[in-house]
Amino acid sequence: MRELAKVQGCLDRARGGLGAVLVVSGEAGIGKSRLLREAARHASDSGFAVHVGAAEQMTQTRPFGPWLDALEITPSSRDEDLRSVAVLLRAAILASAGELGSATHVVIEDLVDLVERLAAEVPRMIVIEDLQWADDATVLTARAVARSAAHLRVLLVVSHRTGGLPAIGRRLRRELLDLDVATDLPLAELDHAAAQGLAEELAGDAMWPAVHPQVEAARGNPLLIELLVAAGGRSGEGDLRCALREHVRDRTWALGDDGIRTLQYAALLGQRFSPDLLAEVLGRPPVEVASALQRAIEQQLLISSGHDLAFRHDLIRDTLGEELPQAVRASMHATIGRTLARTGARSPEIARHAALGAPRGDREALELLRRAAVEYRRLAPAVTVDLLTRAESLADERLPDQVELELLWALAATGRTGSCIERAERRLQDQPQPATAAAVHACLGLIRQRTNDLDGARTEFDTAVALAAEAGQIPAAYLADAAST
Structure with a gap:
């Protein structure tokens, strides 16, 4: 090979x-x-x-x-x-x-x-x-x-x-x-001969006549060829994704209600997950959960991955998630978030599940996202952008000024210049309080400085200093504090 x-x-x-x-x-x-x-x-x-x-x-x-x-x-x-x-x-x-x-x-x-x-x-x-x-x-x-x-x-x-x-x-x-x-x-798609050879090997003599006419529909994708064989060649052109869903349904139904619920929670935890954490989420003894997971391995839905388990393919996990109604999925995410908080997980992991399980306007979820964003703003500003963007999607109204400023600085730190400038200018159009406007202008000054627009940077910094003074802040100390946010 x-x-x-x-x-x-x-x-x-x-x-x-x-x-x-x-x-x-x-x-x-x-x-x-x-x-x-x-x-x-x-x-x-x-x-x-x-x-x-x-x-x-x-x-x-x-x-x-x-x-x-x-x-x-x-x-x-x-x-x-x-x-x-x-x-x-x-x-x-x-x-x-x-x-x-x-x-x-x-x-x-x-x-x-x-x-x-x-x-x-x-x-x-x-x-x-x-x-x-x-x-x-x-x-x-x-x-x-x-x-x-x-x-x-x-x-x-x-x-x-x-x-x-x-x-x-x-x-x-x-x-x-x-x-x-x-x-x-x-890794390229299998050519015609290789695809036919794989399908024939998987199908065997008995099934090959039914599978053979449909092999082209898999377009050289080994996983889809495998699913086509599992479906007995019944999938026509364009139907293989449906065959995948049916394949996953058939194999999960064989696990019973208990096994289905176990795998659905596992799918929301991630492509790879800890069996012990899954047991905590389900509120069941690890030995009971292990039995359900072993059956899922036997059904070729899960594989071992070091000390953890993983879905055999992310298409399988995606299919399990798609089967859940939105309200049910939100409730399950909320359960996972509470479990993670109880077991001392990292703030961003807790916040992400809490946000996915929260209704619009949920202040507790918004605060969790904000705290997690602040926790990671220097170590991983891209994480801060992701968390605060999620917070914005949950908010009933515009983000509070401090949260908006944290998002601006995180966008600047991750090099998302266009998004940062667009958001900053939109915020200034709302005529915010002098202290907030000063921070926005300081952020714009740093952006323009990094893009070698030195005249523009000087103008923004001068404006920031003037607004900081108007707000009763010491300009030099203010700018230093803003730049370190």
Whole structure:
């Protein structure tokens, strides 16, 4: 298999201490996860320690999440270096001390040092899946580790969906592929002969006559070919997504009401989830939940993923979520939010579920989102933007001035210049109080300064100073405080 041959070449290079980076891309269902599982088995058989972390669409508010999962970094880790990184990250989040982004860079440096130390012990294969959903800190860490890989016994693998990368992810992809140690591995649709061969192998002699005429409808996508065979060839052109839904329904109905409810809550927790946390959410003994999850594994809906479980494919998880009425889904998110709060989870995770389970105008959810946004504003301003945007969608009226200002500074910090200027100018049209207007002009001044519009920046800063004085604030101290927000 051509793909595994490329993986083996990267493993050989990494084992020799030359380092390697592998970038795997392809559409949903094309076989990225399957290839990575096979690659992990090859690596493990070759004496590599394998570490896997995955970004998830619903947990982008967790800075460094895939790296923490991959390297099993927690405050209770037995390894002193792992514990120190976890403690540093938590302290940075709680204190939000220093200049904007400085805490992020300290954590990244510690993670690179940790990878170097681990690679000195045994060769390492580190997999970061679904880069299209990764937070900025995860992307920056991948770049830093890749740049250090040339002299390490490390194979860094990142995967992403074709066409789904945000701007920072596209930059990372370009930078990675510019490295001498990098290999690009795009997964294309199967050609006609390969698709027919896979379908025939899966169908067997008895089912092949029914499946054969419909293979073209799968358009070379291995997962859809598998579903077509599972449906006995009954799906026509354009109906394979419906076949997927029917396939998931059939397999979940086999689990009974208890199993369906278990998987629905798991789907809302994420593509990858902790069985223990799921048991907490359901309010049931872990052994009972484990029984339902084992049946789901037997139905090929779930797979093992380190200490956690994961849906076999995100299309399966999406289908389970789509089956839920909006009111039911909101109630389930609220239950998850309360459970996370009780178990001491991070504020953004609590806030996200609370917001998804809250009705419009829910002040408690709005306050949770605001507090979580402030907690992360220096370490991960992109998280702050996401949380405050969610807050805005819940608000009955315009965001309070302080929350609006926090969103402006976060937009500026993440380089979203156009959105920041548009929002700032719209706020000034409402003729806010002098103190608020001063902060908005100061933010615009920094934006114009960064874009080399020095005359415009000077005008904005002069206006901010005048308005700050009018509001009874000391201009210099005011601007320093505003710039550090």
